[in-house]
Amino acid sequence: MPEIRQNIVTKDWIIFATERAKRPEDFKKHFAKKEEKPDFSPNCPFCPGNENKTPPAILEIKKDNAWIIRVIPNKFSALVNEGIPQRKTSGIKRIINGVGVHEVIIETPAHNSTTGLMEEENVREIIQVYKKRYLDLEKDSRLSQIIIFKNHGKSAGTSLEHPHSQLIATPIVPASVRQRFEEAMRHYDENGVCVFCQMIEEEIKDQERLILEDDKFLAIIPYAAYSPFHIWILPKRHSASFGEINQEEIKSLAGILKNTLAKLYYGLDDPDYNYCIRSTSIDQKEVKYFHWYLAIVPKVTKIAGFELGSGMFINVSMPEESAKFLRELKI
Amino acid sequence: MPEIRQNIVTKDWIIFATERAKRPEDFKKHFAKKEEKPDFSPNCPFCPGNENKTPPAILEIKKDNAWIIRVIPNKFSALVNEGIPQRKTSGIKRIINGVGVHEVIIETPAHNSTTGLMEEENVREIIQVYKKRYLDLEKDSRLSQIIIFKNHGKSAGTSLEHPHSQLIATPIVPASVRQRFEEAMRHYDENGVCVFCQMIEEEIKDQERLILEDDKFLAIIPYAAYSPFHIWILPKRHSASFGEINQEEIKSLAGILKNTLAKLYYGLDDPDYNYCIRSTSIDQKEVKYFHWYLAIVPKVTKIAGFELGSGMFINVSMPEESAKFLRELKI
Numbered sequence A, B: 001m002p003e004i005r006q007n008i009v010t011k012d013w014i015i016f017a018t019e020r021a022k023r024p025e026d027f028k029k030h031f032a033k034k035e036e037k038p039d040f041s042p043n044c045p046f047c048p049g050n051e052n053k054t055p056p057a058i059l060e061i062k063k064d065n066a067w068i069i070r071v072i073p074n075k076f077s078a079l080v081n082e083g084i085p086q087r088k089t090s091g092i093k094r095i096i097n098g099v100g101v102h103e104v105i106i107e108t109p110a111h112n113s114t115t116g117l118m119e120e121e122n123v124r125e126i127i128q129v130y131k132k133r134y135l136d137l138e139k140d141s142r143l144s145q146i147i148i149f150k151n152h153g154k155s156a157g158t159s160l161e162h163p164h165s166q167l168i169a170t171p172i173v174p175a176s177v178r179q180r181f182e183e184a185m186r187h188y189d190e191n192g193v194c195v196f197c198q199m200i201e202e203e204i205k206d207q208e209r210l211i212l213e214d215d216k217f218l219a220i221i222p223y224a225a226y227s228p229f230h231i232w233i234l235p236k237r238h239s240a241s242f243g244e245i246n247q248e249e250i251k252s253l254a255g256i257l258k259n260t261l262a263k264l265y266y267g268l269d270d271p272d273y274n275y276c277i278r279s280t281s282i283d284q285k286e287v288k289y290f291h292w293y294l295a296i297v298p299k300v301t302k303i304a305g306f307e308l309g310s311g312m313f314i315n316v317s318m319p320e321e322s323a324k325f326l327r328e329l330k331i
Helices: A024-030 A120-138 A175-191 A195-206 A247-268 A305-310 A319-328 B024-030 B120-138 B175-191 B195-206 B247-267 B305-310 B319-328
Strands: A003-006 A013-016 A059-063 A066-073 A087-090 A093-097 A101-106 A145-152 A164-170 A210-213 A217-220 A231-235 A273-278 A293-298 A313-315 B003-006 B013-016 B059-063 B066-073 B087-090 B093-097 B101-106 B145-152 B164-170 B210-213 B217-220 B231-235 B273-278 B293-298 B313-315
Touching: A024 A247, A024 A319, A059 A120, A066 A120, A101 A120, A120 A145, A120 A164, A120 A247, A145 B305, A164 B305, A175 A195, A195 A210, A195 A217, A195 A231, A210 A247, A210 A319, A217 A247, A231 A247, A247 A293, A247 A319, A273 B305, A293 B305, A305 A313, A305 B145, A305 B164, A305 B273, A305 B293, B024 B319, B059 B120, B066 B120, B101 B120, B120 B145, B120 B164, B120 B247, B175 B195, B195 B210, B195 B217, B195 B231, B210 B247, B210 B319, B217 B247, B231 B247, B247 B293, B247 B319, B305 B313
Parallel strands: A013 A313, B013 B313
Antiparallel strands: A003 A013, A003 B093, A059 A066, A066 A101, A087 A093, A093 B003, A101 A164, A145 A164, A145 A273, A210 A217, A217 A231, A231 A293, A273 A293, B003 B013, B059 B066, B066 B101, B087 B093, B101 B164, B145 B164, B145 B273, B210 B217, B217 B231, B231 B293, B273 B293
């Protein structure tokens, strides 16, 4: 019998199609073997020596006089960092001019590196840079929401293979982000507890959906995961804004993120994936009802007519099984 | 300067990335040339003569003693049509057993047919069958929401190329569907008018986003379309439930749907697409605030980290330009 589980955070219902269910190993097949990549690619605009092919850097982290991380404005920016957002409404038409920020974080000089295989120290530096950019942009009163994300692999939307993440800051709070806040607020009002704090407590007690855990963070496959190997990495300390992450937490997150991605790399043959940091909006950073986290979504599911029409997802793998597979995988 | 437009119905914000904007013709390139298909394929379970490869039909429409449309249960059903939905809650875990309906509508005996090129009469029969199934399932008190949809082409999620649509009925109202109702309800309370009726009136006055119109229906690219060539076909008469469509409206919808899909076929070289019918939930079919419609989404956009993290979409085509392109295309 299939199960329909509800995501306690978004209230989305997910169908677990047990009749079509696959074993964790079966998802390997989804991923084409990647070609061997060189550690330097002469035409790659993100490789050292090609800095003149990108806009000037906003921030560079250096080691022994060479950059190890570089933040640049996106050359094909979705939003423009000039002017003041102005909202106009006329009948059904509502519009704001596209003021905002779109940056690229080049994560390493090595063209063929990938987070799961990096030194933990490098991953720590990347998260450190995320925090720096977050805190800097938070001061810009034109902005409402900062979204940090990564596209790994072609099917996940990357056009350049050199390891990089992106940051987009928008002058509005996206509707679906606002809806998450509303649901979380309602949970807090009804139960007097942050829904994520409650989830963390129950997931630690249950154990079955845990992948990794230390004293600061845990990685789980949520009870109502949207798709196979959909992973959440959550800080144990209640905190609504990613910008509030402290040095010890950065160290812990770097380890958990690196090792979770290494498990995906070895367990599923380097799947394409997206990750994003879900943080609160800039204007509500101290709220008790929201809790930031990082979501990793390997690219295994297509969005077709049913997902379009219902907003529901059909998941063909059980979170408990996939979590066990990753938890027990030796890396 | 990019624009950020808000969808008045869902309150979603869409970024129109004018710096990256493409001309309507450019989207042709997204679609691989389809191979010539035979009108009969011996191994296709949906071709005439292979009826024993599918579960027994729920409904058959016949002409001259042969079926022209066949409705069957989905062999790999996401939900199971037995038992009673029972909801259980324990802490963060909320679950319902997967009771529901999953049917396939085989639209024609011809393996290589496609809606845009069919006789209008065939399209009328398909919509007639949608209505029959909708009204039949509406009586099942275990069900809450009926979703009718079509996946055309591999990238849109089809595994079988023989023309077919699907129907899934769920025992819950999906969260994102519920949110649309809430937004529409709020609009009605604030303005005393159905947001869709208002949109129809303004779109007819504006003309610039119109593709096709007759006295019963219109096809538009919405002001805040999520993706290039995202199309809505709306009935002019206020009606919350698709099941309430009358015979004259079926005739009109068949013409508008066929001709809109023909314009996509010739204008964009037979793009892969999904369509779905967005109807009200079964228990609120006479409400004044919701209005059913059919949405067509050609597969041109990938969902990557930004869409995942924000729920926002970046559209690289302007609705006014794409609508003009389709409106003026002679078919």
